[in-house]
Each structure stands twice: as C-alpha cells, then as structure tokens.
Amino acid sequence: MTSNFIYFDNSATTKPYKEVVDSFVKVSTDYFGNPSSLHRIGGEAEKLLSKGRKQIAEQLAVKPSEIIFTSGGTESNNLAVKGAALMHRNRGNHIITSAVEHASIKEPYKQLQELGFEVTILPVDDEGRVSVRELANAISDQTILVSVMHVNNEVGTIQPIEQIGALLTSYPKVLFHVDHIQGVGKVPLNLQKSHVDLCSFSGHKFHGLKGTGLLYVREGVTLSPLLTGGSQERKYRSGTENVAGAVALAKALRLTLENMDEQVPRILKLKETIIRGIQDIEEIVVHTPAVNSAPHIINFSVKGFKAEVFVHALEEKDIYVSTTSACSSKKKAGSSTLTAMGVPEEIAGSAIRISLSHENTIEEANFVVDAIKETVNKLREVMK
Numbered sequence: 001m002t003s004n005f006i007y008f009d010n011s012a013t014t015k016p017y018k019e020v021v022d023s024f025v026k027v028s029t030d031y032f033g034n035p036s037s038l039h040r041i042g043g044e045a046e047k048l049l050s051k052g053r054k055q056i057a058e059q060l061a062v063k064p065s066e067i068i069f070t071s072g073g074t075e076s077n078n079l080a081v082k083g084a085a086l087m088h089r090n091r092g093n094h095i096i097t098s099a100v101e102h103a104s105i106k107e108p109y110k111q112l113q114e115l116g117f118e119v120t121i122l123p124v125d126d127e128g129r130v131s132v133r134e135l136a137n138a139i140s141d142q143t144i145l146v147s148v149m150h151v152n153n154e155v156g157t158i159q160p161i162e163q164i165g166a167l168l169t170s171y172p173k174v175l176f177h178v179d180h181i182q183g184v185g186k187v188p189l190n191l192q193k194s195h196v197d198l199c200s201f202s203g204h205k206f207h208g209l210k211g212t213g214l215l216y217v218r219e220g221v222t223l224s225p226l227l228t229g230g231s232q233e234r235k236y237r238s239g240t241e242n243v244a245g246a247v248a249l250a251k252a253l254r255l256t257l258e259n260m261d262e263q264v265p266r267i268l269k270l271k272e273t274i275i276r277g278i279q280d281i282e283e284i285v286v287h288t289p290a291v292n293s294a295p296h297i298i299n300f301s302v303k304g305f306k307a308e309v310f311v312h313a314l315e316e317k318d319i320y321v322s323t324t325s326a327c328s329s330k331k332k333a334g335s336s337t338l339t340a341m342g343v344p345e346e347i348a349g350s351a352i353r354i355s356l357s358h359e360n361t362i363e364e365a366n367f368v369v370d371a372i373k374e375t376v377n378k379l380r381e382v383m384k
Contacts, residue, residue: 083223
C-alpha cells in the first residue's frame with residue numbers, strides 16, 4: 001500500500017494534483033485583481049482568465065467562447081437544463097431525461113414539471129442503459145431538450161451518447177445536454193462527433209478543486225441565466241469570476257487528458273482485479289456491467305447486510321468506499337439507479353460503490369479484495 005489508508009471513493013471526489021493547488025495559490029496571491037477592473041492589476045487577471053478558457057477549449061476541441069465557467073457539476077447541470085427549457089419554452093414544453101440521472105438533473109426536471117413542462121423519464125435496461133429507440137419514440141413536436149448522462153455515477157454504465165446525438169440531428173429544435181462529470185479522463189467523449197449542444201464538467205472529479213466547473217455551450221445555443229446582475233461569462237453567470245479556480249481547472253483538465261492513455265489501462269486492471277476477486281463470494285452481486293462500463297467504478301451488493309454497516313466495517317480497516325452517490329449517501333433511501341435497473345429493493349439497499357483513480361495500486365486492490373472477503377465472513381458469523 002502507498003499510504004496508511006486506501007481511498008476508493010474517487011467518484012465522490014478526487015485528491016487534487018499538487019500542480020493544481022500550487023497554481024491556485026499563486027494566482028490567488030499574485031493575480032488577485034478583479035478581471036472586470038480597468039486598471040493593470042485587473043487586466044492581468046483578465047488575461048489569465050482568458051488564457052485558462054483558451055486552454056480548456058483546446059483540450060476539448062471547441063471554441064473559447066463556448067466555455068462558461070461555473071462552480072461545479074450541479075450548477076452546470078442546472079444552468080443547462082433550466083436555462084435551455086426556460087429560454088426555449090415558446091418552441092415547446094416537452095423535455096426528456098433518463099431514470100438513472102444524478103440528482104442535479106432529476107431535481108431541476110421536477111422543478112420544471114411544476115412550472116408546467118411535460119417530462120418524460122426514459123426507463124433503462126438491467127444494465128442501466130437507455131434505449132435509443134425508446135428515446136426516438138418519446139420525441140414529439142413539443143420536445144425541446146434531452147438530457148442523458150455519459151457515465152452513470154453509481155454503477156459506471158456508459159450511455160450511447162454518440163447514437164443519441166446522431167438521432168437528434170433529425171430534430172433541430174431539440175437541444176442535447178450531456179452530464180460528462182464522471183466520464184472526464186476515463187471515457188472519451190467527442191463533443192462535435194456526438195452532436196452535443198451542452199455538456200457539464202466538475203473539476204473535483206478529475207483532480208481539480210471543489211467549487212470549479214464548466215458548461216460547454218455550443219455556438220448558437222442560447223440559455224436563460226440562473227444568476228443575473230452583471231455581464232460575466234457571456235451574461236450566463238453574473239458575479240466576479242474565480243480566476244484562480246479557472247486557471248486550476250484548466251491545469252487539472254490538461255494533466256488528466258494528457259495522461260489518460262497511460263492511466264486508464266492501469267485503472268481498468270485494478271477494476272478487473274477487484275471484480276475477479278469478489279464475484280465468487282456467495283453473498284455478492286456485481287451490478288456494474290461487464291462491458292460498456294467506465295474503468296473506475298465498481299458497484300456491488302452484499303446480500304443480507306446493510307450498506308452502511310459494510311462501509312464502516314471496511315473503514316475500520318482504513319479502507320474508504322461509499323454506498324450510493326456522495327450527494328445521496330446520507331439519505332436512507334436505496335439507490336434509485338439500481339431500482340430503475342430492476343434490482344430488488346433489499347439487494348439495492350446493500351449496494352457498495354468502489355471508485356478508483358490512477359493513484360491507486362494493485363497492492364491496494366488485492367488488499368481490499370481480502371478485506372471484503374474477511375468482512376463478509378465476519379458479518380456472516382455475526383448474523384448466525
């Protein structure tokens with residue numbers, strides 16, 4: 001093991017790169033001016049903000065004007081969904097999403113439904129995947145928005161984003177939003193090839209800082225802003241820009257994407273080692289699909305045991321995993337994602353998520369497999 005504890009909860013948040021923290025501190029200290037100020041100090045900050053925006057655009061193969069800085073994934077998702085629906089409600093009032101989205105998509109859809117929008121929630125198959133055919137059948141002449149996540153944050157299922165994008169090219173008034181938050185640096189997504197109009201990113205999911213994120217807004221797409229009162233971020237997000245956060249975000253994205261080809265195979269090997277080690281345990285049911293799933297997420301249930309009990313039992317061994325998504329883990333309800341996949345409630349209620357990063361090692365993976373086996377045996381004895 002590389003440290004005195006094993007951190008396997010990287011889908012909740014990642015440890016920031018040292019270079020990212022250093023850049024944030026330097027910019028915060030040496031370039032603290034308001035980028036809207038007319039004087040030299042403000043101008044220096046504005047140059048750094050523009051440079052960060054340009055660097056991100058280059059990494060994503062898009063235009064700098066298409067990058068809107070936000071405070072993270074939740075804000076990006078809310079701006080995309082609410083902004084698109086409210087701006088274009090004169091074109092129609094029907095919006096579509098899936099049954100396995102993050103809460104920061106589900107809740108905005110509920111709010112929009114309360115405002116009079118018609119909402120269609122697409123079902124998923126037993127691997128958590130939407131059907132492009134069912135999506136096609138759900139589209140009407142009133143449809144203005146489709147939002148589907150790229151990588152499911154709980155089980156790791158990869159959605160058919162490219163096929164959905166191709167379908168939606170036949171419906172020019174329907175905007176396509178993708179929550180790419182769990183996919184960044186793990187599963188490639190070509191925004192142009194997939195015909196994505198809006199795409200959400202969160203810095204702390206790829207070794208950036210909490211409180212940083214962005215929304216890609218394709219040129220020509222217009223949104224109703226969530227925050228008004230200034231002209232920052234093309235008037236989509238008023239308020240003094242977080243220059244240091246934007247610079248740090250650009251650095252985190254560059255480091256992540258540059259090292260992706262080297263890191264992903266290593267992460268995948270860890271995932272395969274863990275699944276191979278636990279799948280023969282009688283009490284364990286693996287929910288993560290064997291194919292077309294992200295390399296860093298493993299979701300499994302330990303039948304007969306509450307998830308919280310198992311999480312704390314592993315914590316006693318200095319192993320840190322989670323139950324459902326971090327945003328929902330303190331709620332007592334079971335996973336809505338697993339329920340949508342047809343997993344029985346009693347099994348869904350015992351689900352554990354392991355999520356990996358490039359910093360994890362094969363020694364840690366083997367240690368965790370042994371710890372899971374030991375914990376199952378111990379809890380089995382207690383239950384007798």
